[in-house]
Amino acid sequence: MKELQQILKKEFTHIFRDRITLFLVLAIPIMLVLLFGFTISTDIHHATISVLDLSNDSQSKALVEKITASGYFEVVSYPKSESEIGNDFRDKNIKLAIIIPNEFEEQLTNEKFVTIQIISDVSDMNVASILNNYVKAILIDFTNDYNGTATMPIELCTQMMYNPEANSVYMFVPGIITLIMIIVTALMSSITLAREVETGTMRMLLIAPVNKAWVVVGKVIPYMILSFISTITIIVISVLVFKMPIKGSVWLLLAVCIVFMLTSASFGTAISSLVKTQIDAMMITMMGLFLPTALLSGFLFPIDNMPYFFQILANIFPGKWFIIAIKDVMLKGSGFFDIWLYMLILFLMAAVLMTLSLIRLDKRR
Amino acid sequence: MAVISVHDIIKSYGHIRALKGVSFDVEEGEVFGVVGPDGAGKSTLFNILTTLLLPDSGTATVLGRDLFKEYLEIRKNIGYLPGTFSLYPDLTVEENLIFFATMYQSSIRENMSIIKPIWQQLMPFKKRPAGKLSGGMKQKLALCCALIHKPTLLFLDEPTTGVDPVSRKEFWEILGTIKTQGITVVVSTPYMDEATLCDRIALLQEGTFIRMDTPPNIISSFKGELVTLRTDDIFKLLRKMADCPLNCTFYPYGENLHVIFYDPIATILPQFEEFLQQNDIAYDNLMQISPTIEDCFIEIAGSTHP
Structure with missing residues (x-):
């Protein structure tokens, strides 16, 4: 144990003497989450729309009022007939038109099915689908106010049910946590181990009568601690600045993060056991783990929409399982028994890779 | 043991x-x-x-x-x-x-x-x-x-x-x-x-x-006759030595040239001086010396890989 303590102490000394890397490791997560939250946000505010209110009764006015008050839309035109809507798209560059049918209030009171028509400018698919979702969300809100239930006059898109306002930051946060953990844990672990090989200090450690597991564990733990600090920072910013909910247990969320850290660290160790230089370690971690995780984990592109081959491939990257698990805990409020399988997969990946790299490290070549 | x-x-x-x-x-x-x-x-x-x-x-x-x-x-x-x-x-x-x-x-x-x-x-x-x-x-x-x-x-x-x-x-x-x-x-x-x-x-x-x-044994087993000389133009000397008809191994040693001869020194040294004069090489400090380990290494390496 004295050896482990000494290795930990040494590794922390390396980290604290390399101020630039330390700063980057701690500052990048904050920058990333703020960047994604504010700048790269896909939220749209004050989209220009037209509203054609064919009823003009008290309920339809209330609905229009609600749409205007949401902040997402700015009603630039109140056409008198459907034919005028086409002109609005051309002349006023509206993104969306909402048509409220005749006898809106009457149909509502008689509990009939009301069809509200939406016409979207689909030249930008993303914007159109986001705006559609905003309208749906407002309609849910409206019916809720009206009769206390969520019985909807139009069909709901189910994949949005956990994020009714399509708030993009909720989708990005799990992805950012994943990428940061891979950078700090996997990348830094693989680089720091490769550095020992590159500078020749690894052979000094190899011929020392010290347990090789301590060498690896002692080098990896400091980066796990750093990455844990980053993760907590990201979560705190998401909750405080972007009002992201944590519906499940915070402890379970942290436990999932710790398991994923183990997996990332094991990937880093395994990569470093294959290479001889820091630059190789970096390239392989970035190209072989970071990029595929960013692209295939469901963070940027939905896995369901990928070609079948990539759907299968996504399974071997730990990011997919981690993102499912933390989304479930944060947004759905899932408990341990809902996500234990994902945690087990991550843990098994960690165990297998760590064992393989320890065997390879201790072997004479 | x-x-x-x-x-x-x-x-x-x-x-x-x-x-x-x-x-x-x-x-x-x-x-x-x-x-x-x-x-x-x-x-x-x-x-x-x-x-x-x-x-x-x-x-x-x-x-x-x-x-x-x-x-x-x-x-x-x-x-x-x-x-x-x-x-x-x-x-x-x-x-x-x-x-x-x-x-x-x-x-x-x-x-x-x-x-x-x-x-x-x-x-x-x-x-x-x-x-x-x-x-x-x-x-x-x-x-x-x-x-x-x-x-x-x-x-x-x-x-x-x-x-x-x-x-x-x-x-x-x-x-x-x-x-x-x-x-x-x-x-x-x-x-x-x-x-x-x-x-x-x-x-x-x-x-x-x-x-x-042991180093003394290696030095004492040196078989050739070692000669050193100094010249102002070592490159010219090295070039000329390549055409030297005598049985010898030569190499620069610091500022000097070392030559190992495999024949008795008394007969070979006059022939060598004659060769130098023929080729118009100015030299001084020509003398026989006792070998160092480096000379031994070159002799042994030279005989293993002619």
Whole structure:
């Protein structure tokens, strides 16, 4: 144990003497989450729309009022007939038109099915689908106010049910946590181990009568601690600045993060056991783990929409399982028994890779 | 008892044969030198004996233990100073030493007596990062780290390469004191002058030991007649020597030219002077001298690879 303590102490000394890397490791997560939250946000505010209110009764006015008050839309035109809507798209560059049918209030009171028509400018698919979702969300809100239930006059898109306002930051946060953990844990672990090989200090450690597991564990733990600090920072910013909910247990969320850290660290160790230089370690971690995780984990592109081959491939990257698990805990409020399988997969990946790299490290070549 | 016993070790990297069957014994308490040019296979041999590398074939025991089966036991009792600087450049002198002491389950206090003469020289720099030390100081620190667990056998792979002459001399003085503590030392060097400081040396060339003996024995077995001369235009002389009809080996040695003749000196020297005059070469200080280890190495290497 004295050896482990000494290795930990040494590794922390390396980290604290390399101020630039330390700063980057701690500052990048904050920058990333703020960047994604504010700048790269896909939220749209004050989209220009037209509203054609064919009823003009008290309920339809209330609905229009609600749409205007949401902040997402700015009603630039109140056409008198459907034919005028086409002109609005051309002349006023509206993104969306909402048509409220005749006898809106009457149909509502008689509990009939009301069809509200939406016409979207689909030249930008993303914007159109986001705006559609905003309208749906407002309609849910409206019916809720009206009769206390969520019985909807139009069909709901189910994949949005956990994020009714399509708030993009909720989708990005799990992805950012994943990428940061891979950078700090996997990348830094693989680089720091490769550095020992590159500078020749690894052979000094190899011929020392010290347990090789301590060498690896002692080098990896400091980066796990750093990455844990980053993760907590990201979560705190998401909750405080972007009002992201944590519906499940915070402890379970942290436990999932710790398991994923183990997996990332094991990937880093395994990569470093294959290479001889820091630059190789970096390239392989970035190209072989970071990029595929960013692209295939469901963070940027939905896995369901990928070609079948990539759907299968996504399974071997730990990011997919981690993102499912933390989304479930944060947004759905899932408990341990809902996500234990994902945690087990991550843990098994960690165990297998760590064992393989320890065997390879201790072997004479 | 032989501390190291090596029998027919062979090691190849791909199609390059680094060691082509090396056999030798190292006796307890001696300083055994492995001398040879860069690329001769010195570091490969050291990596095998320090259990970092597996040979392709051959057998060996180190400290009476089998190199293949009992390598963990060997590791506990050997010290190793690798050919390239292998300490943490961002840690201070003191931090490096404490770290390696702990890795070898030892402490600075416990074995201070062994490293004291070196440590005293390092003391003024103990708060300095190891990467910022001079070449000589780096090697002294590395030696401290290799000695901190009181090994009975010490491997030094080119400890004085890239070190200034004064520090080299100091380093060898330190090796002398290490020897008096009963530690067996295996040291490699490309510097021939250092070879004479070893008890026994092995001349390594292209993966084979071309000679192994004590330095005096190697020098006394020098077969040729060695002659030195000085000239202002060594390049002209070297060019002309290529056409020299006499049976000889020649090479620049510092500012001078050394020539090894294989015929009796009394008959060959007048012929050589005549050759020089014919070729219009101005020279002085032409005389016969006794060979150094370097001359012996060149003679032996030259006769093995004509």
